[in-house]
Amino acid sequence: MRKGGNGGAGQGGERGKQRQGKKKGRISKRGLGYGAVMAPERCISCTTFNILAPIYKRLDKEDQSCRESQYKGYWLSRNQNIIDRLLGEMSAIICLQEVWLGNDELVDMYERRLGDAGYISLKLARTNNRGDGLLTAVHRDYFRVLNYRDLLFNDFGDRVAQLLHVESVVPSCQSRNSGIQQQILIVNTHLLFPHDSSLCIVRLQQVYKILQCIESYQKEHNLSPMPIILCGDWNGSKRGHVYKFLRSQGFVSSYDTAHHYTDSDADAHKWVSHRNHRGNICGVDFIWLLNPNKYRKPLRASWNEAVFGIIKYLLVAASLSKDNAFAFLKADSPGDYITFSGFCQALCQLGLTGHPHGLSPQDIQDLWIQADIDGNGAVDYEEFLQGVWNPKWSEQAEENSERGAEVGSKAGAERQQAYGFDVKNAVLFPPEVEKGMWPEDYSLSDHAPLTVVFSPVRMPCSETVC
Template sequence: MLIVSSSACRLIIIAVCCTWASSSTPSELHDSLLLRDSGGCWRRPRLLLRGGAEEGAGGGASQCVCRGRDVLVSTFNMLCPLFRRVEGEERESSFPAMYRERQQEIISLLETCGSDIICLQEFWVNNEEMVKMYKDKLGSKYQWMQLSRTGGRGDGLVTLLKHGIELLDQQDIIFHDFGDRVAMLARMKLSSSSCENCQHLPRPEIILINTHLLFPHQPYFDIVRMRELRKILGFLELYKHIRCQGFTPPSAILLCGDFNGYPNDVQYKYLRHLNFSASCAQDSRWVTHRNHKGELLCSDFVWLLNPRDHQGPLDANWQDMVFRSTCQRVASQTCMLGGSRFSPDQGAGGHDSNESSILYDASRHEWRMNSEYFRMALNNLGFGDVASGLSDSQIRNMLAGPDRLYVDNDALLHEADVFKLFDLDKDGKIDEQEFTGICSSLQVLETSDMIRQAFMHLDANNTGYIDSEVFARWWKDEVNQIFTRTERAEGFKSMYPADGLDKQGSELHLVESKIHPSKLEEGEWEHGFNLSDHGMVTCRYWLPPFGFP
């Protein structure tokens, strides 16, 4: 099948007809040629046959064959005025006229690109004037979602969806780390064609995640950035089982944003290992970011994972990444290694028997183990590629650095968060059906009788539901204790039967990807481009009708 745009289609049709005239009948050519109309719907053209008859005649400029639609996805780090240096150490936020002019130009760029989905990072969400400016200009075309970074940073994420897209659900993903980074999940339904005659077709679902990972100011920050990425994948894994009924029918996943990395780093390789495809190849010359040091990097991506490429759990340790803190994970792995707990300044041979039961002293925010055992624990937790590249001094810097203030309480989901996620009808209670869903999704209890008995025990007053306080005690005292890496990882693999991976879902096919300004595709920064220190990455995907082979 040949797919071309409607622009200059006459010349293309003539060229194709001349090339195939000796080997193809007009009807065969007609069946293999598709044109995209102004609405994004793929159509077969009318072909003039010998004698003046028209193939597919009967009214209309062309025959709609329900061949799907284009989906445009853009990601852009806007460079928040709070962080943009303009005069020495002054920030653009101190000059309203300056940042307003730049924001107007960014709005014009977004209007021009006309993407169906736009993911923005470093949006000044705490500035009501700026939020209103964007909503006034873009609100007629787009639905608006925003999420602030934690810690009062001022900036955050904005996701824009065209009004024709049905938003099914939105979830905030809070990393609880010292970078105050976040991610935003949106589950949506797209029409598989913009043609009115095709609206009877099923509407495929897509899951979109917009994020901005930590900038690696220090070498060990790569571990934190990898932890953030895996928390996203862990949350997504949990979400599939709770809100998507095990991902049936399967959905395509789009992961967009500023990853503050480059195509040769471990995060890129990790996503490729999971069969995600990137908006640019690993050996691409693309640059998307000029950082504060003047370095040119490719750090902004649109990642795609189609259903047929989904091979079991996105992360074998996803339960730990979601429900346990870094301190808990490291402690469990060190115990499995049989290692003694060392203070960072004692070295491999030192051992303080009075502190032998302590890995992390929360009151002093201090690790009590040496870099060797810490690296071994990280390796067992799946961070080996990152940890192996760090020297002992860099590991010690991590153990004594700002991350130590968060590792005791940096679980992605705490009891209240889990309760809200499983409270599907949002009535502030969990009934027996929702409780059964929790236990089944997480394989907490093995049989329906065990689940029933557990619910009756927790519902001591026979009210038919569990409130948040009872749930929190149950989760903290019982459920959270079962998440050990090896046993749970093997258990969750059984949730992906081989025949389930072949189910037809919503497949996106990358047609092209580009950067604005285009000179960045050549590996050079565009002179005079000052809208941001990032370029805008846009991917054009073809979405066939649901169930189309």
């Protein structure tokens, strides 16, 4: 994977310094609860930022081999500016991607400066010595780390994730009477770049593994319901399959929530956070929030529906109408229905199987079981329409989430109480990206840092998680 630089060798110039120093769009010191935010509740803030590893940053469009890592003065100055900005925000949680972990001097600089500012840092390199990785830092004034896990996907792309289980140092106003410190699960990750459509499955599998890991961790430690925050570079937009998959599991995009944006295509390009190596601008950096009162359908069911969404996308991309798509999946079946063998053949033709990072035999079997609604060993036209062509899984998740909240409000004090978050504010920097534009004089990275402010709230948890 890699993304090209967005400027020439003068990235450390005066214009770049001016851009880094602008205060507009900054949630200054609000992450640590200073100023008006302290009353009546102690808010926390979280920042996610792909800082563009110097080994990937191109300095010359004509010479792709010319990288910032070859010029210490350039990468040192840029990363010092990045740390300055992070320390200016002083978020309680910082999640960084593309940290050049292969360079000890750069790593030491981050750990030393963040440590001096009160942060505990945890880092994780990508597998197979790729050179970069993740760094997650939490501020000691806000959290203590109860547990930590590395998640190695061991798949195409050498991707990884970090899982932190943290507890608030000081009880929130909402929990002070009970003396219970609020606990949170935090994930930091960087998904594979979708170089072609076959890799959509890999990215979906990566998210599935993250959610599986979270579920397993919660069960293993018999945890009470708590909010889950997923941060990172998801390398996919609001129109993508990963976005829809997470929404079906009850997660909300904090930035979109703060700005009252919907999941509709009309709001899909209201903001951007990345200019990729192809020169395209898109919104790929998210801080996802799942509160304990959110309904969650079975994880495997959501994943199957997401895969069906990819299948439909590929069929539509091949200019097939729904009738022709049904015929394609039906293959050589003698009747007016899809057989399992025809289904397998079609998946192979779509490029979803037959290679190391494609669907496994168990994946295919699970998909077939969900598609064959009546369990008679064949998928007829109506089942095809319901399961593949017109799935309403995202909408169903919203309806179920509302139903869970309604149940919780009726049960009131009889129900178990949990502590979650309200999204109070969210800001992308530089401010132009919030309007869907990418400024040419921005030189911190090819990504925009996203900072979200959360306020703790008490809430009844959903029956599915209590």
